Amino acid sequence: MRSFVWHPYTQMGDWKKFDVISKGKGMWLYDTDGNSLMDSVASMWCNVWGHSNKELTKAMIKQTKTLQHSSLFNLTNDKAESLARELITLAPQMHKVFYSDDGSTAMEISAKMALQYWHNIDKKKTKFVSLENGYHGDTIGTMSLGYVPLFFSKFKSVLFPVLRTPSPNRYRMPKGYSYEDFQEHCIDSIEKIFVKNSDIAAFVMESGAQLAGGVVVYPKDFQKKVSKLCKKHDVLFILDEIATGFGRLGSMIEYQAQQSIPDIVSYGKMLSGGYLPLAATLANKKVYDSFLGEYKDMKHFFHGHTFTGNPLACATALSNISLYKKYNLIYKIKKRAAQMQSYIDTISGLKLVGDVRHKGMMMGIELVTDKSKKTPISPDKKIPQKIFTEAKKHGIYQRTLGNIIMIVPPLAISEQELDYMMRGIIKTIKNVTHLA
Ligand SMILES: Cc1ncc(COP(=O)(O)O)c(C=O)c1O
Incomplete structure (x- = not known):
């Protein structure tokens, strides 16, 4: 039968047909031809408990019966509230949670939050710095922040300029360096940019490791040093834990394991156990407080999505977090x-x-x-x-x-x-x- 689906990052001409997955159970996906496949990529790095987990699906069904969606515009809902409380308990250095639908939107939000923060406190800081081969999503803003040349060169003409510093990639570092020297070079490059430009709004990086841009696991103390540099030079530190938080690299909150403290940090993928689209951008008190003022000051955050704080996704995420604790x-x-x-x-x-x-x-x-x-x-x-x-x-x-x-x-x-x-x-x- 003819399909009308256009698949992501796929040369459609190479694929005569796609296996149709009709069921998932535990680690296994089942197709309509009767084959079973073990899911070695957690359905794009987001699945936590395997498919059709009873406790998660029970939480979803329960929530479906009471409130499926109600917006956070002028209203709130108990699941969005409880989840925000849970997230701030897990990441106590943070102060408020801004919800969105996926990793890309969460990172767009991080960037807009940083820009509006500096605007709110009347400082002209508008530039971003990030690591080479970082990846933060596929929207225009996030393609600018995290530039993987192979993926994004076609769109370069509309991307905003971002200053980039080398990533501590041990396998593909420039000739003539020892790994230790190269790490130092990476850190020095960041500091040089900070010293040269007084208008840096934020430094953006994936927390713990870069994944989509080629899998670079940071050496010990690298992220800690970047965090310190940001504080020293009054640059906001934005971390992306969408793929690396919630246990993927071995810690619930990866920035804590890295002994670093962000001003803004985002979670997605595994937040709902990988069952529903949900992402969260957490900001610290300094950032959040800059958005407070009189209505006429227009300091409030100019951002929002239809499904921001969707109770069904938040209920699923609450159940997911409780399972992390229950099953250690x-x-x-x-x-x-x-x-x-x-x-x-x-x-x-x-x-x-x-x-x-x-x-x-x-x-x-x-x-x-x-x-x-x-x-x-x-x-x-x-x-x-x-x-x-x-x-x-x-x-x-x-x-x-x-x-x-x-x-x-x-x-x-x-x-x-x-x-x-x-x-x-x-x-x-x-x-x-x-x-x-
Ligand atoms: C580090 C990181 N940030 C952001 C994203 C974008 O998330 P999404 O695909 O949910 O938009 C991804 C996706 O793989 C990612 O790995």
Whole structure:
């Protein structure tokens, strides 16, 4: 049957048909042809408990029966209130929660909040600085903040200028540096920009690691140093925990693990357990207070979405957070993370594997044609599609980031399930070697 769906980041001409997923249960997705696939990317990095979790679906059904949607314009609702309280309890350095629908909108909000903050306090600070290869979403504003050249060069003409500093990518750092020297260079580059420009509104980065821009796990103290530089130079520090918070890298609130303190921080993806679109941008008291004043001052935040604070999504997120506590998920993640780590040597030894980068429940496996030269595999080899097809043969749903295999399982995956997934990925890499 003809399909009218246009798929994201997909060369539609390469795909004759897409498997139709009709059911999800635990770590498994089931298609209409009767195949089962283990979800190795947590349905785009957001699923926490696996599919059809009883407690989450019960919370959703209960909320559906009482209030499906009511806006936060002039009104509030108990679920949006309770969730905001929970989030501020988890992140006590923050003061208020602004809701939106997805990671991109949450990051747009961060940027607008920062700009309006400086406007509200009558300071002319309008520039943004971010790390090279950061990723903060696909809207015009977030493509400007986090610029991945391969994805966004087509849209460059309409993106606003952002100053960029090098990211501490150990695998692909410029020649002539030791890793320690390169880290220092990255930090120095930030400080130089801060010193040279007195009109920097904010520094923006993913918290703990960059994912979509190539998987760069920050070295120890990197984020802490950036946080300190921002305070020293009166620059707002905006963190993006959309993909890396809520346990993905092993901590509920990643900025705490990094000993850094943002002024503004955003969550999405796993916030609702990965079941409903919901995101939240948290601001500290300094930022929030600048928006207070007389109505005529027009200092209030000029932003809002139809589904801001949607009670159904908030009820699901409340249930999700209660399950983290009930099942001590963060503790379990640490064990699963160690299990993932135990596979690194085997994976690194495979012919196609240039580098393995891992933290918590996230592993990026970069495939290359020549290990010693780190030569990227040419796009005409169509590696992403080959990996997808081969992984399916081993019962796994896999979506790569270009030539990087992403293992980003639902956080509550069991020991046996994770072994199945890791072994399937290893077999997949071995079997595509001759195709690369
Ligand atoms: C770090 C980060 N920020 C923002 C986003 C955008 O989120 P969304 O796809 O929900 O708009 C993503 C998505 O992968 C992300 O990884």
